[in-house]
Amino acid sequence: MELLLLSNSTAFGRKYLEHALEPISEALGGTKEVLFVPFALADHDGYTSEAAEALAPLGVKVRGAHTGNSVDLVKDAEAIFIGGGNSFRLLKALHAQGLVPVIRDRIRGGVPYMGSSAGTNMACPTLRTTNDMPIVQPTTFDALSLVPFQINPHYVERSPDSTHMGETRSKRLEEFLEENDVPVVAMREGTWLRRSADRLALGGSEAGGVLFRRGSSPVQLRRNADLSDLLEVPARFDL
Known part of the structure; x- marks a missing residue:
């Protein structure tokens, strides 16, 4: 499989996807047309136009999955890009x-896949580690299972001088691992x-990431960390 899973599609001070054009070009590998899945947002036409404008500098055309029979379009796609937005709305539409x-x-057969934010959540076995509000109810939380582990995009930690007493992101992930x-x-x-x-490797910003495992302390991940071993780790849910 060829996957590019972005934490975010827009970086501060940059246009949509501008910060990731180089890895996008590498991941698409000469693909001339991408099928864009805009179902995480309500404005499908506007969202598709935004993706088309972003990928135009790479010489890549974009077609929206909403512009015809979506199943047939996926079957014919050279590459698939699922954009971010609300992951509950997105997964409900996919099912x-x-x-x-x-x-x-298609992806397991070798078609390149790109996801950002909610689209990155879709690559996991389940929706359960999303950050989004459940504005709709999918029939199931089961997602695409393109990787056997979970991802939490947009990860942030509470500032040391914050007076906020609500749950932190790390606390929520620890609760996920309790179950x-x-x-x-x-x-x-x-x-x-x-x-x-x-x-499998972590790329992009020097900020890196964090690996959470059940029964272990969180591990800070640096840029270019090799995470290939995670592709072999079995996943167990609802313990």
Whole structure:
């Protein structure tokens, strides 16, 4: 499989996808047209236009998955890009349109896949480590399972001088691990995961990320960390 999983699609002071054009070009590997899945946002036309404008400098055309029979479009796609937004709305749409098994089969068959934020969540076995509000109810939390571990995009830690007493992101991930035995890669802004066949690495910003495992202390991940071993770790849910 060829995967590029972005924590975020827009970096501070940069245009949509501008901070990641180089890894996007590498991941697409000469692909001339990308099927964009805009279902995480309500404005499908506007979102698709934004993706098309962002990828134009790479000479890549963009077609929206909403512009025809979505299953047929996925079956014919050279590459697939699922954009960010609300991951509950996104997953509900993917299941409602019968896209989950079709996308999974295409990607496992070698079609390049790119996700950002909610689209990155979709690459996991389940939705459970998203940050989003459940504004709709999917029929199931089961996602694409393109990787066997979980991801938490947009990972942030509470500032030491903060007086906020609510749950931190790390606390929520620890609660997830109390019920499930699945590694979680928490990705800070500006980072991405790049999978090529059986190799997996963390790229992007120097900020890196954090690896959470059940029964272990969180491990800080540096840029270019080799995470290939996570592709072989079994996932156990609802313990």
